[in-house]
Amino acid sequence: QFSKKFNLKIETKKIEIESSKKKLKDKFCGVLLNPVYTERGVKTFMKFGLSHLSQDGGFVFLELGDEVIGNRFLFLQDFFTKNRLIIDEVITDKVYYPYLEVHQEDKILGKRLREIFDEKFLEKNPRLGAALFCFEYIPFLPKKRKTKFPMYAYL
Numbered sequence: 001q002f003s004k005k006f007n008l009k010i011e012t013k014k015i016e017i018e019s020s021k022k023k024l025k026d027k028f029c030g031v032l033l034n035p036v037y038t039e040r041g042v043k044t045f046m047k048f049g050l051s052h053l054s055q056d057g058g059f060v061f062l063e064l065g066d067e068v069i070g071n072r073f074l075f076l077q078d079f080f081t082k083n084r085l086i087i088d089e090v091i092t093d094k095v096y097y098p099y100l101e102v103h104q105e106d107k108i109l110g111k112r113l114r115e116i117f118d119e120k121f122l123e124k125n126p127r128l129g130a131a132l133f134c135f136e137y138i139p140f141l142p143k144k145r146k147t148k149f150p151m152y153a154y155l
Helices: 039-050 066-082 104-116 119-124
Strands: 030-033 058-065 085-097 128-137
Touching: 030 039, 039 058, 039 066, 058 085, 066 085, 104 119
Parallel strands: 030 058
Antiparallel strands: 058 128, 085 128
16 A cells, blocks of 8 residues: 555565465565564564565564563674664654553553553553664675774663
8 A cells, every 4th residue: 555655666475474484486675574572583583584685685674562572682682783784773652552461470460550540541551562673684794893992882
């Protein structure tokens, strides 16, 4: 619909990655991934998506829930770097989900939330958010730079 509305040549394919382990014949210039919000889920989807990008590089868009990933994001950052992905942008406060009480921990948290907020407030306000990570994929290994001093980065 987006492609038609703006007269763009965008072709999309919807794929169930877990049941379709085979590679597609086509190479793409970009992929949009909405994996299971676990470290393994993100890595599985990212590897599948990266294997279908062309040798010219491309773009990866990853939807990822902040609340569920938590401290595991540090391990994902290492994974992104090793796979030559550069974060161009992170878009927050746009994707929300209702809070589902699936696991025992969810039910405990839900009970605590109901002690603080009334039921009407909780029904109207979604409680789980996700961020959209926009990456640029570099298909080649960049040259290593020599520095006189070690470099550190803090998030």
